[in-house]
Amino acid sequence: MIIEMYVYSRTGGSIAVAEAVMQAAELSGHAVELVRLKPGNENDPDPDTIHLPDLADASLSDLVIIGGPVHSFAADPVIRAAIRQIPGLDRKRVVLFATDTSPLDPFGGKRALSQMGEELQARSCRLMHSAVIYWNKKTRDSQIEELKHALKKIYG
Numbered sequence: 001m002i003i004e005m006y007v008y009s010r011t012g013g014s015i016a017v018a019e020a021v022m023q024a025a026e027l028s029g030h031a032v033e034l035v036r037l038k039p040g041n042e043n044d045p046d047p048d049t050i051h052l053p054d055l056a057d058a059s060l061s062d063l064v065i066i067g068g069p070v071h072s073f074a075a076d077p078v079i080r081a082a083i084r085q086i087p088g089l090d091r092k093r094v095v096l097f098a099t100d101t102s103p104l105d106p107f108g109g110k111r112a113l114s115q116m117g118e119e120l121q122a123r124s125c126r127l128m129h130s131a132v133i134y135w136n137k138k139t140r141d142s143q144i145e146e147l148k149h150a151l152k153k154i155y156g
């Protein structure tokens with residue numbers, strides 16, 4: 001399976017999740033490209049004006065994984081911009097993950113996933129699985145294992 005991963009990370013948590021997922025997928029024989037999102041204008045709150053240069057094309061992939069942090073109780077605008085801009089994303093099977101620091105609903109993990117899901121709907125994608133990883137919790141390793149397990153089921 002060809003897997004394209006697009007990840008935004010400011011402080012390293014989301015990229016650490018992505019690297020763990022990538023390592024597991026590669027050990028299972030899949031080809032994974034990890035694209036770290038590097039916006040030209042990182043603090044722009046408007047997904048429509050965030051510039052993401054040289055975004056890799058997803059059209060040849062069998063599965064797309066998109067992840068990044070919760071900021072201000074919502075999906076970071078960079079992630080929303082990426083979902084709008086990734087070439088070849090339409091109608092793809094997609095897995096989402098968000099990282100945050102609190103398991104409590106008001107802190108935005110579920111809201112972020114639902115915002116990312118809405119962006120995917122606009123690209124006619126099929127959401128296969130989504131997960132929040134509570135980065136500062138002792139349970140984060142087991143949450144990453146759960147994500148890897150869910151992905152293994154999708155790989156078939």
Ligand SMILES: Cc1cc2nc3c(=O)[nH]c(=O)nc-3n(C[C@H](O)[C@H](O)[C@H](O)COP(=O)(O)O)c2cc1C
Nearest residue numbers: 009010011012013014069070072073099100101102
């Ligand atoms: C500016 C800023 C805003 C944040 N807002 C939230 C928030 O609303 N809810 C939450 O649970 N965590 C929040 N966090 C914590 C991050 O979501 C968390 O540390 C995440 O794992 C960071 O991912 P990264 O290391 O990939 O950048 C915030 C962090 C920063 C720096």
